[in-house]
Amino acid sequence: MSRPTVVDLLCPELYARDGGVQNYGRTLLKGLLQVLPAETRLRVFVRNDFSSHMPVAVDPRLELHPCGSRLPLLSLLQLVLVALMATMRRRPALVIATHPHLAPLQLLLGRLAGCPTWAAAHGIDVWTLRFGLRRWALQRLELVLPVSRYTRDQLHHQLGRRCPELVVLPNSFNQNRFRPGPRPVALLERYSLRPEQPLIFSITRLSSKDCYKHIDALITAMPELRKLWPDLVLLIGGDGDDRPRLRRRVQQLRLSEAVLLPGRIADAELADHYRLSSLFALPSEGEGFGIVFLEALGCGKPVLAGNRDGSVDPLADGAFGCLVDPRLPLAPPLRALLEGYGEELWFRPEALSAAVAERFGSGAFLAGLQSLLARLPVLGVEA
Amino acid sequence: MCGIAGLLSTRPGDAGPELAAALDQALAHRGPDDAGHWHENGTTLVHRRLAIQDLSPAGHQPMASACGRYVLVFNGEIYNQRELRADLERQGHRFRSGGDTEVLLQLLIRYGSAALGRLRGMYAYCLWDRQERRALLARDPYGIKPLYIWQGPGGELLFASELRALLTTGRVPRRLDPRGLRAFLAQGSLPAERTLVEGVCALPPGGIGIWQEGRWHTQLHWQPSYAPEAPLPYPDLVAYTRQALEASVQAHLLADVPVGLFLSGGLDSAAVLALVSRPLTTITIGFAERAFDESEQAAALARHFGAEHHVLPLGAAEAWRFLPGFLAAIDQPSVDGFNSYCVASRAAELGLKVVLSGLGGDELFGGYPSFARVPSAWALHRRLDPLAPAGAAWLSRSHRAGAQRLAAALRRPASIDNTYRCLRGLFAPAEVERLLGHWALASAPEHGRVGHEPIIDPEDQQRYPDPSDRVAWLESSLYMGNQLLRDGDAMTMAFGLELRLPLVDAALFRALASQPAAQRLATGKRLLRDAVPELRSVLPDRPKQGFLFPFQPWFDTPGSETGEQFLLPNPSTPAGLDMGPWARRWGLMVLNDWLQRHLGLILPTAPPMSARS
Numbered sequence: 001m002s003r004p005t006v007v008d009l010l011c012p013e014l015y016a017r018d019g020g021v022q023n024y025g026r027t028l029l030k031g032l033l034q035v036l037p038a039e040t041r042l043r044v045f046v047r048n049d050f051s052s053h054m055p056v057a058v059d060p061r062l063e064l065h066p067c068g069s070r071l072p073l074l075s076l077l078q079l080v081l082v083a084l085m086a087t088m089r090r091r092p093a094l095v096i097a098t099h100p101h102l103a104p105l106q107l108l109l110g111r112l113a114g115c116p117t118w119a120a121a122h123g124i125d126v127w128t129l130r131f132g133l134r135r136w137a138l139q140r141l142e143l144v145l146p147v148s149r150y151t152r153d154q155l156h157h158q159l160g161r162r163c164p165e166l167v168v169l170p171n172s173f174n175q176n177r178f179r180p181g182p183r184p185v186a187l188l189e190r191y192s193l194r195p196e197q198p199l200i201f202s203i204t205r206l207s208s209k210d211c212y213k214h215i216d217a218l219i220t221a222m223p224e225l226r227k228l229w230p231d232l233v234l235l236i237g238g239d240g241d242d243r244p245r246l247r248r249r250v251q252q253l254r255l256s257e258a259v260l261l262p263g264r265i266a267d268a269e270l271a272d273h274y275r276l277s278s279l280f281a282l283p284s285e286g287e288g289f290g291i292v293f294l295e296a297l298g299c300g301k302p303v304l305a306g307n308r309d310g311s312v313d314p315l316a317d318g319a320f321g322c323l324v325d326p327r328l329p330l331a332p333p334l335r336a337l338l339e340g341y342g343e344e345l346w347f348r349p350e351a352l353s354a355a356v357a358e359r360f361g362s363g364a365f366l367a368g369l370q371s372l373l374a375r376l377p378v379l380g381v382e383a
Numbered sequence: 384m385c386g387i388a389g390l391l392s393t394r395p396g397d398a399g400p401e402l403a404a405a406l407d408q409a410l411a412h413r414g415p416d417d418a419g420h421w422h423e424n425g426t427t428l429v430h431r432r433l434a435i436q437d438l439s440p441a442g443h444q445p446m447a448s449a450c451g452r453y454v455l456v457f458n459g460e461i462y463n464q465r466e467l468r469a470d471l472e473r474q475g476h477r478f479r480s481g482g483d484t485e486v487l488l489q490l491l492i493r494y495g496s497a498a499l500g501r502l503r504g505m506y507a508y509c510l511w512d513r514q515e516r517r518a519l520l521a522r523d524p525y526g527i528k529p530l531y532i533w534q535g536p537g538g539e540l541l542f543a544s545e546l547r548a549l550l551t552t553g554r555v556p557r558r559l560d561p562r563g564l565r566a567f568l569a570q571g572s573l574p575a576e577r578t579l580v581e582g583v584c585a586l587p588p589g590g591i592g593i594w595q596e597g598r599w600h601t602q603l604h605w606q607p608s609y610a611p612e613a614p615l616p617y618p619d620l621v622a623y624t625r626q627a628l629e630a631s632v633q634a635h636l637l638a639d640v641p642v643g644l645f646l647s648g649g650l651d652s653a654a655v656l657a658l659v660s661r662p663l664t665t666i667t668i669g670f671a672e673r674a675f676d677e678s679e680q681a682a683a684l685a686r687h688f689g690a691e692h693h694v695l696p697l698g699a700a701e702a703w704r705f706l707p708g709f710l711a712a713i714d715q716p717s718v719d720g721f722n723s724y725c726v727a728s729r730a731a732e733l734g735l736k737v738v739l740s741g742l743g744g745d746e747l748f749g750g751y752p753s754f755a756r757v758p759s760a761w762a763l764h765r766r767l768d769p770l771a772p773a774g775a776a777w778l779s780r781s782h783r784a785g786a787q788r789l790a791a792a793l794r795r796p797a798s799i800d801n802t803y804r805c806l807r808g809l810f811a812p813a814e815v816e817r818l819l820g821h822w823a824l825a826s827a828p829e830h831g832r833v834g835h836e837p838i839i840d841p842e843d844q845q846r847y848p849d850p851s852d853r854v855a856w857l858e859s860s861l862y863m864g865n866q867l868l869r870d871g872d873a874m875t876m877a878f879g880l881e882l883r884l885p886l887v888d889a890a891l892f893r894a895l896a897s898q899p900a901a902q903r904l905a906t907g908k909r910l911l912r913d914a915v916p917e918l919r920s921v922l923p924d925r926p927k928q929g930f931l932f933p934f935q936p937w938f939d940t941p942g943s944e945t946g947e948q949f950l951l952p953n954p955s956t957p958a959g960l961d962m963g964p965w966a967r968r969w970g971l972m973v974l975n976d977w978l979q980r981h982l983g984l985i986l987p988t989a990p991p992m993s994a995r996s
Contacts, residue, residue, distance in 0.1 A: 127613065157613065211845065224602050285612075308612075324500050325893065327608040327846075332496035332591060341495030343474065 005379060007036060008092040008109065009044045010083065010102045015053040016068070018267050020171075020291055021122060024147070025098040027172050028120070031362075031369045032096075033059050037380045043086055047079045047102075080105055087112050093378045094118065100125050100144070103137035116142040116376060120169070121151050123288015123310060129158040138164070145169040145372070147289040148310035167372060170313060171289045172365035175357040177271055178298030180349040184272040191235065191260060193276075198338060199233045201277035201301075203265060203292055204284070206240035212286035214306070214326045215246065222255055224331035229338065233258055237265035237273060274299035279337050283326035287311045297321065297356040300349025302337050304330075320356055321346060385444070386410030386431040386876070387456040387530075388543035389509055391518050391594045397539060398427035402552055407431065409548035413458075413876045421445040421454055425539075426511055426518075430456045433879055435638050435737060436464070441480030446488055449479075452514050455488045458544050459506035459528045460883070462634035467501060491519070496591055499604045503634060503890050505883075507586070509542060517595040524605035524889040525859070526575065526588025527868050529714070533583045538597020542586075545714045545873070546578055550981060555583060557982045561824065568818060571718035571809035571970050572866040578715060579977070588864055605889065607859070609852035610845055612897040620898055624914040627894035628885075632658040635739060635885040642883075643735040645726050646685060646692070648677030650908055651741025651750070653684050653922050654915045655885055659739075665690040666729050666738070668722065671698050672933040680922070687921045695729040699937045712877035716977040718809065718970040720870030722932050724877065731878035738875065742867055743886035746859040747895065748911040749851065749904030753858060757803050758850040764797040771797075779813065784961040787811035799853040807862060809970055814960060821957040822986050849900035863887070934965040954986035 009032065011025045032042055043063045050068040058064060065086070067078040083105065091113040097106045100121045110117035121144050129135040138144065139162040146152040152166045188195060204213050218234060226232050236246070236259065243261055250259045265273055274280060280296035281304040293314035296303050303321030305311035315321040322342055324333045336342065345352055358364065374383035388406035390398045403420040406429045411418075414431025417440075421428040430444035447454045461467070464483035471489050472478070478485055483504075490498040491510050496519065505527035510519045520542060522530050531548075533541045533555050541549055549555045560581040566574050573579065575587050586592050589605030615623055632655055636642055646652045646665040656663065665685045669678030678694050685692035702725065709724040730738050745751050764771065771793040778790035791812050792805030805811075810818065819825040847853045868887070875882040885891075895903055903910055912918065954975045956962055978984040 154613070157615075227600065322494075322497055324497070327610065328500065328605055329603045331602055332499060332604045336495035336497035339495055341493065341497060343493070 005040045006090050006092045007040060007042050008095045009042060010097040010106055011046045012099045013048040014046045016049045021099055023291060024120060024171060027365060028098055031366050034366055035370045035373055035381055045079055045083045047075050083109055094376060100138055101134060103141060104133050107137040107140055118143040118145060121146045121155055123151055126151060126155050126158060143167060147171050148313040150310035151288045169368050170360060171291050172360055172362055173291055173294035173298055175298055175361040178295040180300030180353050181275045183276050187272055187276045197231050198229050198278045199235055199276060201235050201273055201280050202282050203237035204282055206238050206242040208242040213284040217283060217330050218281060219249060219259055221331040221334055222258055225334055226258060235260045239264040271299060274301055277301055283324060283330055284311060285309050285326045290314055294356060294360050298353050300353045302346045304333060304337055385433050385458045386413030386544040387458045388429040388548055390427045390539060390541050392425035392539035393597050395424040397425045398422050403427050403429050405551045406543060406548050409551040410544060412879060413544060415879045417443060419444050428454060428456045428511060433881060435640055435881055437480050437482035438639055442482040442484055444484060446484050448488055448492055453492055454511045455508060457484050457487055457508040459504055461487055461502055461504040462637050463503040520586060520592040522586050522588055522590050524589040525887050526864055527887060529872055530586045531583055532586055534599055540594050540599055546583060547714055549583055559982055559984055565815055567974060568810045568815040569808055571966060573715050574865060607856050608846040609848060609896045611848060614899050617902060620902060621913045624895060624910055627891050628914060629658050631888045631891040632885045635883045638737050640736040643730055643738040645738055645740045646681045648680035650911060651744030651886060653918050654911055655739055655741050656684060656688050657915050657917050663690045664733060664735060665692045666726055667694055668726055669694045669696045670933055672936055675933040684921055693733060695726060697725060710976045712874055713977060714873040715869060716973045717866045717870055718966045719866050720874050723871050723874035727875045727878050727880050731880050737881045737883060739883050739885060741886060742884050744911060746855060746863050747886055748908040750908050751858060753806060754851055754854050754904055756806060757799060757854045761797060761799050761802040768797055782959045782961050784964050787814055799850055803854060803857045809966060817957045817960060851900040851904045934969060952988035955988055
């Protein structure tokens with residue numbers, strides 16, 4: 001009897017926290033289990049997660065290796081050792097990484113096993129790859145899977161002539177969780193809002209290094225907008241070292257009642273926050289993709305996003321929402337959206353939610369993953 | 384390209400046919416091909432058409448939407464109208480005409496003010512929503528197309544493509560705005576937010592205005608940003624710049640009539656010629672003064688690229704004959720515009736309706752000496768700041784124009800903005816006050832430092848990461864925006880000619896502005912030169928010239944013919960005021976004529992210019 005085929009998955013983090021890369025890793029893991037034949041085993045090596053983060057019940061085909069340690073360097077060392085020993089024990093047919101930072105280890109494992117190496121690329125992780133081991137290793141992988149056309153173009157630019165094959169595999173979202181619904185009463189009460197009060201919602205990490213997200217521009221658009229909607233509220237979810245400065249800015253502009261900065265939004269309340277809003281806006285110019293756009297669209301909300309980065313992909317080049325140059329004043333396009341100007345689909349929540357689910361839901365992700373895995377006959381996946 | 388005007392009033396009987404007729408007549412030169420008026424309950428919209436796209440009557444304006452709710456008057460060109468049209472058709476819209484007006488109308492109906500971000504072009508328009516009784520007015524990012532506003536005491540709003548048209552209605556009091564006068568004397572042109580007529584202002588470039596029930600408020604829909612993105616290696620940047628230039632030039636060729644080019648013999652217009660993919664008619668000016676003459680260079684360029692070339696030979700005597708027409712064509716005075724008037728007259732004689740120009744290349748690629756001088760002078764000012772008051776006092780003892788302006792700069796805080804205005808200004812503030820005193824206008828209230836409002840927020844490091852970026856925007860908004868663009872529009876429209884500027888394009892700006900200033904603004908416009916390498920064999924690498932007129936020798940050479948026989952006497956100036964620079968004499972001559980012609984204001988006059996020079 002032949003031994004089952006093995007696929008290795010390398011992740012920087014999976015269950016320890018919530019974030020774009022972690023979500024992507026969990027989606028990919030779930031997708032691999034669905035697409036790979038039943039006899040294929042999946043080994044998962046996670047750098048930062050501890051055993052306590054691991055789910056209690058897992059698929060029997062799954063082998064989880066949490067390598068987390070209090071000392072970051074030790075985590076990396078453990079990850080390298082555990083993955084090397086596993087490879088020596090049993091050579092995988094494919095090594096996939098959910099993050100390009102793991103490319104050097106991935107390349108080593110791939111060379112030892114003599115198997116293909118694929119890595120996902122998200123956004124900020126590949127904006128500056130001019131020199132170093134990581135770039136060298138990425139150039140030598142078989143396939144890189146950027147999450148958007150923008151990330152793909154950045155990779156082309158960064159990796160130059162030795163760029164490996166790039167195939168866009170877009171992010172996905174939980175279409176069952178992010179669905180249209182009424183404004184949640186609990187949140188209306190928490191934020192002291194009337195049922196019909198207009199509200200713009202935005203959510204992002206509030207880091208002083210992330211001025212490219214143009215949160216300031218959203219705030220400075222508020223005085224103009226409040227001339228037309230005196231009770232308009234801007235709710236900016238998320239935490240980070242820039243939150244105190246934003247608070248001061250809000251106070252300077254005398255917008256303390258109009259701009260709310262409640263901090264981190266609990267994952268369990270995220271969908272309800274989208275449902276609370278009149279529209280969702282994140283006018284960034286450095287997003288690799290922006291899963292938050294899919295979540296907001298899934299909840300049937302009109303969306304405003306930047307047109308200089310990967311945001312154009314979740315918004316389907318403007319078919320799903322309003323794309324603007326985030327360096328320009330935001331009051332005119334926000335006003336237009338609040339007044340109901342735009343394409344019909346943007347203002348039909350159920351239809352919008354269905355359209356985004358069809359294009360970016362789990363079905364679309366699985367179909368993309370399946371066609372990629374079908375390239376490797378050894379895996380036995382049919383196209 | 385057309386002329387638009389209108390009145391928005393809450394009083395149903397406010398708009399009469401007389402008003403429409405006055406506005407129509409005042410704008411007739413801007414649109415010889417068609418005229419249209421629309422009236423309803425206090426609202427009047429007027430349009431004069433210069434047919435460029437879809438020459439049929441289907442492009443008639445004011446244009447109403449199929450549902451009848453919206454009415455549009457529009458002046459300008461939407462260069463990406465075909466892409467926008469295709470998008471709207473994919474969404475199910477069926478068009479009745481082939482022009483850009485209907486595309487703009489539909490786009491505004493569908494996307495509201497968010498539509499502005501989709502437009503590539505030059506425009507000024509008024510969209511009237513009959514249901515909401517609300518008007519949306521807007522101007523393109525650079526303000527290539529003009530739009531003047533006057534709001535009456537009852538909240539009514541009068542607007543027009545030209546300031547003079549507003550005056551012909553009889554509603555706008557012909558009163559001098561002393562703040563406008565001060566600003567003109569300081570800079571040689573009027574600032575974006577002010578005119579010489581009290582109560583009349585322009586909608587700002589990149590601005591939106593909303594009028595409803597007598598309430599009027601404005602906001603911006605465009606603002607510049609030079610914030611960096613991932614810098615490209617130089618060879619890639621050259622290829623990328625080439626691509627962006629080609630896209631802009633191709634977009635600017637969209638027309639159903641012949642297109643010409645003002646070819647100066649310099650790099651900018653030569654680059655446009657090289658990037659145009661079809662034969663053009665080119666026009667240049669030739670001077671007897673060799674130092675100013677680029678006509679041979681222009682002819683060589685035209686031959687090289689297969690253009691049909693025409694030269695307008697101009698000596699002092701011929702030039703002065705253009706003066707009466709030029710003065711009559713001025714909508715707002717400036718120290719420039721004469722060159723545009725002369726070359727536009729030749730283009731019109733040739734039967735052209737559209738001309739391209741290389742204007743804007745210096746602002747985009749760092750062609751002016753100010754790109755080097757202003758940051759150096761600013762740095763020096765900062766280093767020597769404690770000595771600045773003493774330096775200012777010493778310099779102000781000289782009556783020379785340059786010393787006076789430098790002294791004024793040293794008296795102000797060290798900033799790029801102040802240094803730029805000093806080097807680019809006409810009269811120093813102390814000289815302005817002396818002039819006003821001499822003309823018995825000194826009692827005019829100053830109302831702050833008009834003409835010195837900061838264009839750039841000094842705190843805004845993010846949008847202007849390099850001092851040269853600040854200079855680039857000051858050149859674009861002050862010199863180009865307040866002077867070159869305004870004159871270009873008025874002087875070409877005087878002949879029913881549309882001026883198109885492929886290097887003054889928001890999409891081109893977006894493509895290039897985020898690349899590092901050191902490469903984008905490199906000396907000698909190296910990036911532009913490298914992006915259009917086919918010019919190397921035919922265009923020598925030499926300092927910029929452009930359509931410069933030999934005014935100084937014409938004014939100064941003893942025995943040379945001057946235009947005094949065509950001119951009003953120049954206003955008198957206080958003794959000791961340096962009137963050597965030709966721009967000062969020219970500026971006062973134009974100002975004096977304008978004030979008398981449009982406001983009936985006569986300044987004290989001086990002996991003939993030649994007698995004083």
